[in-house]
Amino acid sequence: MKRIHILLPLTLLLCVLLAAAVSANDAVYALLAEADLPQLFGETTFKADGVAYQRLLLPRYLLEQFPEEADAPKPGDRSQKVEEVKRALYSNDLYPHNELVTYTQVRPEVVQYFDEHLALFLQTLYQFCGLPDKEPQLDGLTLYLLDKLPAISAEMRNDIEIVYKYNMVKNDTKGTINRDGTADKLYYFAQTDPDWAEEIFEFEGNGATLKDRGCGCACAAMVFSTYHMVEITPRWMRTYALEGNWPVSYGLPNEYFEGIAKKYTNLEKERYGTVLESPVIVPKNQLDMEQLADQIGNKGYMGIIHVVAGAFTSHEHYMVLADYEVIDGEGYFLVADPYVQPSRYRDTDQMRDVPGDNQGLVYAKSSLLYRDCKSFILFQQDRNAFPQLHKAAAPERIDRAGKEAA
Numbered sequence: 001m002k003r004i005h006i007l008l009p010l011t012l013l014l015c016v017l018l019a020a021a022v023s024a025n026d027a028v029y030a031l032l033a034e035a036d037l038p039q040l041f042g043e044t045t046f047k048a049d050g051v052a053y054q055r056l057l058l059p060r061y062l063l064e065q066f067p068e069e070a071d072a073p074k075p076g077d078r079s080q081k082v083e084e085v086k087r088a089l090y091s092n093d094l095y096p097h098n099e100l101v102t103y104t105q106v107r108p109e110v111v112q113y114f115d116e117h118l119a120l121f122l123q124t125l126y127q128f129c130g131l132p133d134k135e136p137q138l139d140g141l142t143l144y145l146l147d148k149l150p151a152i153s154a155e156m157r158n159d160i161e162i163v164y165k166y167n168m169v170k171n172d173t174k175g176t177i178n179r180d181g182t183a184d185k186l187y188y189f190a191q192t193d194p195d196w197a198e199e200i201f202e203f204e205g206n207g208a209t210l211k212d213r214g215c216g217c218a219c220a221a222m223v224f225s226t227y228h229m230v231e232i233t234p235r236w237m238r239t240y241a242l243e244g245n246w247p248v249s250y251g252l253p254n255e256y257f258e259g260i261a262k263k264y265t266n267l268e269k270e271r272y273g274t275v276l277e278s279p280v281i282v283p284k285n286q287l288d289m290e291q292l293a294d295q296i297g298n299k300g301y302m303g304i305i306h307v308v309a310g311a312f313t314s315h316e317h318y319m320v321l322a323d324y325e326v327i328d329g330e331g332y333f334l335v336a337d338p339y340v341q342p343s344r345y346r347d348t349d350q351m352r353d354v355p356g357d358n359q360g361l362v363y364a365k366s367s368l369l370y371r372d373c374k375s376f377i378l379f380q381q382d383r384n385a386f387p388q389l390h391k392a393a394a395p396e397r398i399d400r401a402g403k404e405a406a
Contacts, residue, residue, distance in 0.1 A: 044395040046127065048163050049170075054156065054392040056128045056145075059399060066141035073138040075119040081138050083112045085146060089121075094150045097271065098161050102177070102231040107195075109179040114138075116173055116183060124164040125149075128156075129398065151402030155391035162272060162389055165229045169386045176231060180357055186322050187225035189234050190360050191218040191338045196235045203247045210238055215318040216252030217241060218338030219304045220260060222320045226302060226383050227276045228268040234338075240264075250316040254281045254306060257377045273387035279303075282376040289366040292376070293331055297324030300382035305335075310372035311347040311364075312337060325363070327352065332363035 045052045073079045088094060089101040100121060105111070122136040125145060136142075149157065168174040175186045191197065191214035201217070202208045210217060217237035224232045237260070241247060246256045261278040268274045295301040303321045307313060312335075323334035332352055340360045345351065352363035 043130070046130070046132075048127070048166065048388065051388045051390060053128070053159050053163065053390050054395045055130060056152065056156065056398045057395050058129050058131075059397070062141065062144070062399060066139065066144060069137070069139040072140075072142075073114055075114050075116065075136055077114045078112045079114075079138075080112065082114045082118070085138060085143075086111055086118065088146070095157070097154065098157055099230050100161060100164070103233060104176040104178075104231060107177075107179060110177055110181045113181040115177050115181055117168070117177060120167055120171065120173055121164050124160060124167055127163065128160055145398060148398050148401040152396055152398070153392060155393070156396055158271060159390055159392050165272065166386050166388055168229070169384055174226075174229065176225075178358060182356060184356060184358050184361065186336065187222050187231070188336050188358060188360060189218045189221045189225075189338065190340045191215050191234060192340045193234070196233065196238070199235065199238060201238055201241075201247065203249055210234055213247070213251040214238065215338045216256060216304075219318045219320050219336075220257060222322070222336055222338075223257075223302055223304065223379060224260075224264070224267070224276065226322075227379070227381065228274050229272060229386060230268060232267075251318070254375055254377055257281075257304060261379075273389045276379070277381060279377045279379045282378055284370075284373050284375060287370065287373060287376050289370050292321075292378075293324045293333070293366060295378070295380070296321055296333065300384045302379045302381075302383045304377040305369060306374045306376065307369075307372040308374050311345060311350070311368055312372065313339070313344070316374065321369075327363065330365070332365060333369060335362050335364050335369075336360060337362060 044055055044057065046055055047053070073082050086101050086106050090103075090106050101118065105115060105117060119136040122142060123132075123134075125142075126132060126134045126136075129145060165174075172185055173183065175183055176188050177183055191210050196214075197209060197211035199210050200207070201210045201212070201214050203213070214234055217234040220237045221232050221234045224237070240260055240263075241252060241256060244256075244259060246252055246259070258278050258281065261276050265276055265278070267276065292303070296303065304318050305321055307317050307319065309315055312319065317339065319338065320336040321333045322336045325332055325334065334354070337360050342359050342362065345362070347368055350365045350368040354361040354363060
């Protein structure tokens with residue numbers, strides 16, 4: 001009997017030692033998961049531009065369980081697996097307090113497309129797992145990590161999201177995804193977008209829609225999304241405008257932008273630490289276009305120009321000035337026009353096409369914009385500034401997510 005008692009633990013030990021070298025069944029890996037094995041790396045934290053974050057710890061056996069897959073979906077691919085991952089990450093049931101995949105990433109035209117934002121999110125997840133050199137792909141290990149993600153602490157998920165959004169700013173990949181899968185590297189929403197164009201946005205029963213009069217809502221959506229690093233659509237801005245009884249004959253008054261900024265100053269402060277201060281309304285006679293070029297081009301400010309009939313429109317209209325660039329020795333503002341119909345433009349000799357397929361973007365000279373300007377709504381904050389918060393107080397073992405503390 002003593003011999004049997006001695007052989008039994010030796011047999012179990014042999015199984016553990018061989019598990020790393022041979023294919024094992026689920027029961028053996030369950031045993032390994034419960035064992036207190038050495039972690040993949042000794043460090044329990046990592047730094048993102050000098051800020052320390054707690055890590056998601058991976059036992060060694062996980063890497064051995066998931067070998068490399070040559071046919072795993074990678075950036076630029078389209079597949080059903082990509083759609084499943086995007087929809088899971090977008091799910092409000094799984095992630096009610098996180099934006100890991102956005103509205104524009106799950107539109108029907110691109111939901112199966114492995115876009116650059118999904119790739120960057122996976123790189124950020126790998127960063128937390130101690131795998132900074134791993135190429136983004138939907139292999140077995142990545143799917144395992146994603147499956148465990150809902151069970152980790154809310155603080156750790158928040159940290160992952162913060163670093164992801166910070167990486168978007170750092171790598172200049174923030175913004176919305178177009179229906180062809182490309183990105184303009186800015187948050188762009190059109191009032192003419194079929195997703196909400198026909199929603200009622202009337203004044204005194206005139207039956208108008210967002211397409212007709214929603215330029216202010218679309219511009220506010222672009223600005224709010226930029227400063228808070230989340231996708232806030234014109235539909236959301238329309239709801240606020242109607243609740244506050246803001247609509248006027250031509251759409252929205254300049255004061256709408258002050259009002260909504262004041263009401264939602266801390267919209268994402270708890271999650272990201274972002275704050276949006278109320279803008280300054282600058283009348284045309286006080287507008288210095290040279291100073292504005294410096295503010296938008298160098299200081300990172302952002303603004304909404306209120307124009308009258310002229311080069312861009314046959315009536316009053318709002319557009320976003322998203323950047324300022326010198327091209328071939330001449331200065332141009334990058335204009336995000338929420339009404340997509342470039343054929344209506346006049347004075348195009350003072351405009352320049354923007355590379356890409358987004359017809360809502362155009363470069364325009366300062367003199368042309370000043371000529372048509374009625375007033376300007378200036379947000380005096382750096383649109384590229386994003387705070388790095390950290391909330392998790394301890395590392396967590398990914399294989400024990402939802403079971404116990406690390």
